[in-house]
Amino acid sequence: MASVVGLLEERELAARERVEELREVADRVLAELAEAETAWHEWLIARQRVGEVLSGPRPGQAGEAGPGAGESSGSEPATNAPAEVPLPRAARSGSIVPVWRPALSMDALAPHYQRILATLTEQASGGKPVMSCQEITAVLGLEPVPASVEGVRSKMKRLADRGWADEPTPGRFTLAAGPAGGS
Known part of the structure; x- marks a missing residue:
């Protein structure tokens, strides 16, 4: 033993x-x-x-001459038109949410973010400017299970952090003044 x-x-x-x-x-x-x-x-x-x-200002604007200024490709006549700031291209699915600024439209967002903002816009015009994540999930036609609601919540938090939406009270979201103002 x-x-x-x-x-x-x-x-x-x-x-x-x-x-x-x-x-x-x-x-x-x-x-x-x-x-x-x-x-x-x-x-x-x-x-x-x-x-x-x-x-910030781009090189070639405000009198600065950028590289290749005044040169032409040979077949096109040179123009003295000022360089324009290109608008961002439409985002791909899974892309990062850019910080909102007046030059951006909802096209800069991935499709699922566009749907969420379109839902907020529609509901605001229908008299319901502030929505919970559960309500947004239901309007989007998603199953109201915790995983779907949390997915919408994380997207709403990201949109609020980047200036596309506001969170006036915890867990309730509305369209931000900037994007709602017509961009």
């Missing part, structure tokens, strides 16, 4: 091995978390830089 002390030592050894395994897992997860946070911060900085570039 095994001794009590021997049984306790076996269990202590098993517990210590489990602790070591969990420490290794925790160290690996913390390292991955640090890498993910670094990547996230880099993307945040990149988005901020792009926003600065898009909102």
